[in-house]
Each structure stands twice: as C-alpha cells, then as structure tokens.
Amino acid sequence: MSELQRAFAKAKLAGLPPVLPEPLVDLDEQGEERDAFPELSTERSDDDSSSASSASSASSTGTIRPTSSGRLFARPMGSPNRSPAHFAPLPWTSYFERDLKISHIDSNLKVTHQVYLTSPLSSPTKPGPLFVTHHGAGSSGLTFATLAKSIRALLPNAGILSLDARGHGSTTIETLNESDPMDGILDVSLDTLTDDLVTVIQKTKEAMNWPTMPPIILIGHSLGGSVVTSVAARGTLGPSLLCYAVLDIVERTAIESLASMAGYLKSRPATFPSLEAGIAWHVRTGSLKNVESARVSVPPLLTLLYNKPKDDANSTAARQIYNWRSDLASTEPFWNGWFVGLSDRFLSSRGGKLLILAGTERLDKEMMIGQMQGKYALQIFPDAGHFLHEDQPEKTAQSIVDFYKRNDRSAMVLPPKVSDMLQQGKKV
Template identity: 50%
Template sequence: MSDLLRQSVDNHLPPPPPPAQPHARPRPDPIPSPNTIPELDEHSSSPSSDSSDLSASSADSATSINTVRPSSHEQAASPNHWTTYFAQELYLDHVDNAKGFKACYHVYLTPPSDPQKDPLFICHHGAGATGLSFAVFAQELHKLLPTAGILSLEARAHGSTIHPTAPQNDDDDEPLDFSLPTLSADALTMINLTATTQNWPTLPPTLLLGHSLGAAILTDLASTAALGAQLLGLINLDIVEGSAVSALAHMQTHLASRPSTFPSIDAAITWHLRTRTLRNPASAAISVPSLLKPSDPSTPSEEKSYTWLTPLPPTAPFWPTWFTSLSSKFLSARAAKLLILAGTDRLDRELMIAQMQGKFQLVVLPEAGHFVQEDEPERVAEVVVGFWRRNDRGALVLPPKVGDLIRMGKKV
C-alpha cells in the first residue's frame, strides 16, 4: 500500500497530446506540473522468456506507442517533466477476450543500449503511486550505468486503464479486480508488449525492482518463472510480509485521515513533504502531480481543485491477498535477491533467519522513509548497480576446460 503502509504502522505543463493513431487510446488529460518546488518552513525536511512468450502475449493485442520528446525549437522540458527522466512514454493497447476486458497500459521506458547484454530494470510502484515514483531514481541510475534500460510500469487505475469488453451500465467504471494474480498478469502483459514494440527477440537481462505492493506483484511474477532465464535479480523496496499484514488493520483509518482534495498541485506537494510522506522535494515535484486529477474537469483552470487519481478504499477486499506468502515467494525466487529497507524493525522472523543464512542481500537506509527510492534515489541507485554488477552473468570469466588446454598444446 505504498506510502500508506508505513504511516499506518508508525505514526506535467504537459507535452502536447500525441497524434491520434488507429489503435491509440489517449490517457486522461495530464495535470500541469508545478513550475517551482514549494518552499517549506524551517520544520520541513531538506532534500537529502523466451521469444515465443513475447509474441504469444501480444497475438490478440493492438499495440500503439506514443513517444513525446520536446522538439528542437521548443523550450527544454522543466526538471519535473517525465522527459527529463525517461526516453519514451508508451500507451499499449491490449484486448483480452477470454477475461472480457480491454486495456490501455501506460509505461515509461528508456531502452537499454544493447538489449542483448545491457540490463533492463523493470520497476513497479506501490498502491496509490505511479510510475513516476521511480523518475529520480532512473536519473541517478543512468549516471552510474548509462547503457542500462529502465521500464517503469503503471498498474490499472494508477495510470493504466481497464474497461470491460461487454457493455456496462456505467462505461466509466473499471472492473474492480485488484487481486494479486490479476495485477501480476497485467505486469507481465506490459513487459511483453513493451518488448514487442521495441522489437526485442527476447527480453534483455532483467532485474525486477518493486516498491511495497509493486514488490508483491513482481515477486509473484518472479515465482511463476514467466521471465525464464532472463531474470537475473529480484529487488524489493521497504516491504516485509509481517509488517505489511499487520498494517492492514489501520488502513481505513489512515485513508480517512488524508485530505480528500487539494486547492493546487503545489499544496499537494507541500502536504507530502510536511507530513514526511516524501522527504525529497525533487522527487515530490515529479511524482506528486501524477497522483492527482482535477476534482471537476469542467471547472476553469484557475478554479480547479485536485483529488486522488486512485481511490484506494474500494480496493479493500483485496488487501489481505496482496502480501500473503510474500516472504516465502521472495526467498524461493530463482534469481539473486536484494531487500532494501528503511529500518531493520521491518524484518519478520522468516526473513531474519534467511538473512543470517545468506539467502539474500539486505541493505538498510535509516534516513529514508517508506519511499526509499524517492527519498534516497542516489543511494538506492548505488546499491542496485552494485547488486547487478555482482550478479551479471556476462561478466563472469570462467577458467578454460582441461580438454581445451590440451588441444591448445598447453601443459596441464
């Protein structure tokens, strides 16, 4: 439950809309990004598979790409615009007749320089957040590893839209299915559709990087072995089954305590920083606007107020299923494993024993809040790049076999 989990326990101007394409479904009107980061008072925090799988998944899909970059004659994008952090913004249409829905998936992508050898970090946000939760982290990662690819997914009702194929009484209502298997299937479809649009014969060497609910989704995906031998690593950010499950009892109370609307985007950014939901103004400036939508789209711009893009209370029936068996699935994943936490108190017994047995790498960032990738993007990027380098199979240099040495005339 993203930013909500820890709190309940412890105390874009946008680019012009892309031209219409035969299968493109435009995303709901984006919200203008603030021109400046609001100043805080003295009490505020300072910044501190193989190819057959890919083609099979898209056989019944209509896929469209809308990539928006500022043109050479236009002013450069502001620091809080997605083009500062990612190379492409993709809208991926998909129809699943078997399950009776049509989707317009939304992702941000910077492709790897060489998909055959350079890593692809696939990121998934937590509940209530969006793909831009990884924006500043993506920027920091590219400073350290310029050839890497980054794919940031957006879940249904968090930027991606899902509609039933059959007529409904209210066409605006998305099917209320936020079960973990469904969210995991959405993630796999987004990955495979992205690979198809990029003409990758197979996935690049892949590392999954999930925050909170996003970690549960990607861990579930890893447990299915759907990505095959291309999966090198699984990285979970500030999520542990024990503390997540215990937090659920307080969720409704916490959601009710949040402001239902904000008079402006700047006000929403300020609220996130002053409540220490986010602790990094640079991250807040890019991620917070994407969390909101106009309360009444017909209201003139100067009179607009904003509300949450994703209504979380209706997802309550699915909460207990999100984190069940998270620890065991994480530990059994056939990939190198890394867990980054904001505090050691979050380790449950199963993970504590496994960590002492060396079954996964543990890194604690005590200065960060629950959104570790937003609060400490530089540090998280350093840890993630180091983790990849230690587990990069392409970098392994094995000694020659004895038979090869003999054939070369070497003494053994």
C-alpha cells in the same frame, strides 16, 4: 557466530524486535534528500529528529517502528513554508527517454498501460541491463523517476522500464462488451498484477523490436515488491531474470498495518486546490522528503475536477480542484492477498535477492532466519522514509547497481571447454 547473528540472537532473547546494524555484510557502503498503506511512525523525539519516521502518502504499506507511546501515526513536524514555485510539477521527460501505450485484452477489458521507458544500450559483446520497476498501491510509475536518473548516472548503458499499474496513473481500462459491464470492483489481485507486469515486459520487447530480452532486474516498492516477487516465483521470465530487489515491505508488518488502513484513508485531505498544493502536502507532512522527487511523482496521483462555487448556484464559473486518482478504498478486498505468503515466495524463488528497508523494520522469524543463512542481501536506510527510493535515490541506486553487478552472469569468466581445447591441439 557473526556480528549480525549475535545481534539477532540478543534481540530475540530480549523479546524485542531486532535492531539491524548498518551497513550489513555483502553490500558496499555508500552515503547520501507513496501504494496504499501509511507509514506507521514513532513520535518525534526533540533530541533525535533523524530517527523519526515520516508519515506515508497513503500509497504503500509503511514501515512500522515500535514506540512505547503507541502513537504509531504521529506525524513529523512540517517543513518551513515555501513559495508555490518551489513545488511546481516537473515533467517526466527529464527522467525517461519515451513513453509507450501497451495494450492487452483481459477477459472483457482492454487494459492500456502507461509505460515510461529508457532503452538499454548494448555493445557487440554485452547487452545492457533492463531495470523493471513496479510501484505500490496508490502510487505510479513516476515514483521511480529520480531513481531511474540515478541508476543511469552510475550505469549509462542501463535501461529503465516503469509502468502504471491498472487503476493507477495514466493507465486506462475499457469495457469491450457493454452488455457485460464491470461490477464496479476493479480486479487488482496479486495474480492479475503479476500477469500485467509480465505482459508489459514482453510487449515492450515487441514494440521496441529488441532481438532478445535484455537481462532483467526487477525492483518493487511496497505492494510492487510483492508483485515482482510473484513474477520471480513463477519463473516466467526464465534466464532473462538476473535478480530482484524489494523496497520497504515485509509480510508481517504489511499485514499488521492493514487494520489501520481505512482510517488513514479517511484522515488524508480529500482534495487539493492545485498540483502545487498536493506536492507541498506530501513534503510538509514528511510523506516524501525529497522535493525534486515529489514534484515529478505526486502529480500522477491527482486528477482534475471542476465544481461550481457553492455560494452561487446559478453561476457558470467553475473553480479548479484536484482529488486522488486511485480509489484505494475499493481495493480493500485484495489487501490481504497482496501480502500473505510474501516471505516464503521471496526466500524460495530463484535468483539473487535484495531487501532494502527504511529504519528498524521488524522482520518476521522466517525472514530473520533467511537473512542469517545468507539467502538474501539486506540493507537499512535509517534516514529515509517509506519511499526510500524517492527520499534517497542516489543511495538506493548505488545499492541496486552494486547488487546487479554481483549477479551479472555476463561478467563471469568460464573455463574453456575440453572439446574446444582438444580441437586446438592443446593437452588436457
């Protein structure tokens, strides 16, 4: 029995959630500063601040860490005050080559996706890989900005495609037939988000005039992990899909956290006086630990409003405020459907599979058994929060690039065909 099997067996017999050793087998060791559900964190210990969980920004199903106090929503201590300039927004152009507007018709709607793209670079003998990312609920494609930069630093020929899902970021929706208006509930079901991702990938190929589809590695965070797993399970991308990686989402913990979702949404600030204030809130509450990533990923979460000052109803002057761009509460009818069946789809889909978790995420029985059977690779980032790809982009990139290289079929050296050897006059 391996060390990993013994660790799981011991934890199971004790009736406690398993503690996963880090790093686990099949992954190289490397060392290294949002989606609609809060990261449920333990109470901060005075003598072990590194093990405390950071509160999420109401943009993904967070990591649940059991605690004897039961204070799952205990918020970590804020960081020291910094000047507004320290939290100034950063442009997406520092992380991606271009942006595209990818439109398609869905029933009575015209959906135009905001897509951030860095094209893969191909050599005469080998096409560059395309890493396709999908964010979680309430987040945007720019949650992967610093990860994209880190992947390119390790793999200069890599392409990165990151989209804003419908109802998020700069993606827009237009009703085509005004006599048949939307009923007020935007369809963000798992099937619809899966259709959107496949459509965006295919239409990006057409827009960029790529002769063939590059080798694809799917990466999904939280809800996005469920979406990329659904794409893999369908098999729509065929042999172009090499492998996929899921970041900090497991079916059981996601579903358990749904009961606390509505309360969390009500507890967060409704508005911010500036983008800098929104960025600062995410950093000081511990939702995001990496200031650089927060400066590029938080602005797309907020939208600008203008209100007249309450103390002067006759004044024409306006003050500037920002509120949340995505109406996460309206997506409640779809929450359960995002995650039910995730474990089975993840384990049964073809292709290489990588699961990266923050802290001591509780795996359900199905996932524990699958890991011990070697059905997927698993790595733990104990010092990261729920947005582990933002908190530790270099470490996440290293794990994903190594994972891609292990699944890169173009690197395989196949034996010569018998027919070719006979034509060359060789004995077989």
